[in-house]
Amino acid sequence: MLIVQKYGGTSVGDVDRIRSVARRCLEARAAGHDLVVVVSAMAGETNRLLGLTRQVFGASAPSEREQDVVVATGEQVSVGLLALAIQAAGGKAVSLLGHQVKIVTDGTFSRARIKSIDGGRIFAALGRGEIAVVAGFQGTDEHGNVTTLGRGGSDTTAVALAAALGAGACEIYTDVDGVYTTDPAICPAARKLDRVSYEEMLELSSLGAKVLQIRSVEFAMKYRVPLWVRSSFGRDPGTLVCEEDEAMEDVLVSGIAHDRNEAKIAIRRVPDVPGVAAKILTPLAEADVVVDMIVQNVSQDGHTDLTFTVGRSDLEKATAIVKEAVEPLGVRKVDTDDEVAKVSIVGVGMRNHSGVASKMFQTLAAEGINVLMISTSEIKISCVIHEKYVELAVRALHAAFGLDAPAPVLAVAAGRG
Numbered sequence: 001m002l003i004v005q006k007y008g009g010t011s012v013g014d015v016d017r018i019r020s021v022a023r024r025c026l027e028a029r030a031a032g033h034d035l036v037v038v039v040s041a042m043a044g045e046t047n048r049l050l051g052l053t054r055q056v057f058g059a060s061a062p063s064e065r066e067q068d069v070v071v072a073t074g075e076q077v078s079v080g081l082l083a084l085a086i087q088a089a090g091g092k093a094v095s096l097l098g099h100q101v102k103i104v105t106d107g108t109f110s111r112a113r114i115k116s117i118d119g120g121r122i123f124a125a126l127g128r129g130e131i132a133v134v135a136g137f138q139g140t141d142e143h144g145n146v147t148t149l150g151r152g153g154s155d156t157t158a159v160a161l162a163a164a165l166g167a168g169a170c171e172i173y174t175d176v177d178g179v180y181t182t183d184p185a186i187c188p189a190a191r192k193l194d195r196v197s198y199e200e201m202l203e204l205s206s207l208g209a210k211v212l213q214i215r216s217v218e219f220a221m222k223y224r225v226p227l228w229v230r231s232s233f234g235r236d237p238g239t240l241v242c243e244e245d246e247a248m249e250d251v252l253v254s255g256i257a258h259d260r261n262e263a264k265i266a267i268r269r270v271p272d273v274p275g276v277a278a279k280i281l282t283p284l285a286e287a288d289v290v291v292d293m294i295v296q297n298v299s300q301d302g303h304t305d306l307t308f309t310v311g312r313s314d315l316e317k318a319t320a321i322v323k324e325a326v327e328p329l330g331v332r333k334v335d336t337d338d339e340v341a342k343v344s345i346v347g348v349g350m351r352n353h354s355g356v357a358s359k360m361f362q363t364l365a366a367e368g369i370n371v372l373m374i375s376t377s378e379i380k381i382s383c384v385i386h387e388k389y390v391e392l393a394v395r396a397l398h399a400a401f402g403l404d405a406p407a408p409v410l411a412v413a414a415g416r417g
């Protein structure tokens with residue numbers, strides 16, 4: 001079987017870990033599989049490279065073309081090292097960069113989307129009995145410029161490769177042993193899920209669970225790639241991201257996600273006439289600012305308040321655009337808040353149940369947490385709250401929706417006789 005494995009930054013964080021990944025790769029080969037391995041940059045490297053570009057250019061928007069040229073190098077180092085480690089352990093491997101496997105993307109630097117992949121060079125390597133070690137996160141646009149796929153983008157490289165090559169499975173090896181009911185780093189009671197549906201995973205990823213980049217889940221769902229999330233340090237079979245089945249619908253809430261990358265813009269006393277929202281939101285879209293939740297208050301004396309959220313790193317740019325757009329409308333007050341976060345509950349079981357939203361609001365209220373904005377879809381409910389309460393909110397909702405792992409059973413020391 002052809003398998004695509006992906007190892008994240010922590011899994012290739014130092015030379016010993018790279019050697020241990022090499023051993024795992026050789027085990028898969030010894031089991032008779034053809035193997036394509038995607039790797040991320042070594043832990044912390046992408047941040048370090050980004051930091052360098054900012055030092056040179058200053059904090060405000062560095063040239064994204066050059067930024068991509070710099071940050072894509074992190075993966076170049078790790079593919080080379082892993083190929084060497086496999087060879088040192090007696091295996092055959094070849095490293096391949098994005099342009100060498102013709103991962104063609106659109107031209108949106110720093111968050112490009114994959115348009116096509118040419119499997120030729122990989123199949124040739126596999127035909128020679130080599131393990132193909134492919135750099136994650138990077139591609140080139142149609143003019144040959146280096147592009148990157150957005151943070152966490154190596155997941156997407158792996159799943160897109162699995163889809164393009166017709167792999168039997170895509171295995172994402174990371175520093176947790178699967179997809180959990182919520183981020184185990186902030187909720188000790190989080191439980192590992194054996195299976196999660198593509199649709200739920202899509203929501204969890206888009207709402208902040210960084211264990212899989214959202215585009216990777218989109219690819220897996222579209223091309224029906226069986227996707228496993230596993231630990232690169234243990235042997236647990238991990239979590240299978242797969243088609244939904246009836247058993248999944250019996251669970252009301254399967255997971256909770258949170259996202260601190262949120263900022264709120266409130267425009268006060270906007271004239272409540274047709275076309276105003278478009279006048280404000282269109283220039284934001286044109287400037288590539290993604291607007292998330294939007295709330296418009298009930299109109300009073302022909303005016304209303306329009307509030308929405310954007311990614312925190314876009315706040316400065318968005319505020320300037322909004323101020324310019326609302327000036328001709330006579331609006332004087334634009335308030336911003338970058339200390340907000342979003343907490344969301346997700347579950348396909350919500351489709352057929354009522355009362356989920358009220359339970360969420362009651363739970364937050366009982367903890368004294370004020371809900372600033374709400375948005376819902378068929379299988380999720382999200383609330384914007386003050387950032388300082390986000391961990392408390394996650395833990396309270398986790399308990400309220402029955403997701404907490406049972407307390408460990410203490411071994412009884414006393415014998416019987």
Ligand code: ADP
Nearest residue numbers: 008009010174175179180182183185209210211
């Ligand atoms: P990698 O470097 O391997 O790509 P990431 O740091 O991108 O790893 O993703 C793994 C991290 O995702 C975990 O360490 C965990 O803290 C976080 N995470 C957030 N939500 C979840 C979740 N629901 N299940 C598992 N991990 C999660």
Ligand code: ASP
Nearest residue numbers: 040046137151152153154
């Ligand atoms: N190295 C990139 C990042 O840190 C891509 C990845 O790890 O998936 O975001």
Ligand code: MG
Nearest residue numbers: 008152210211
């Ligand atoms: Mg990641």
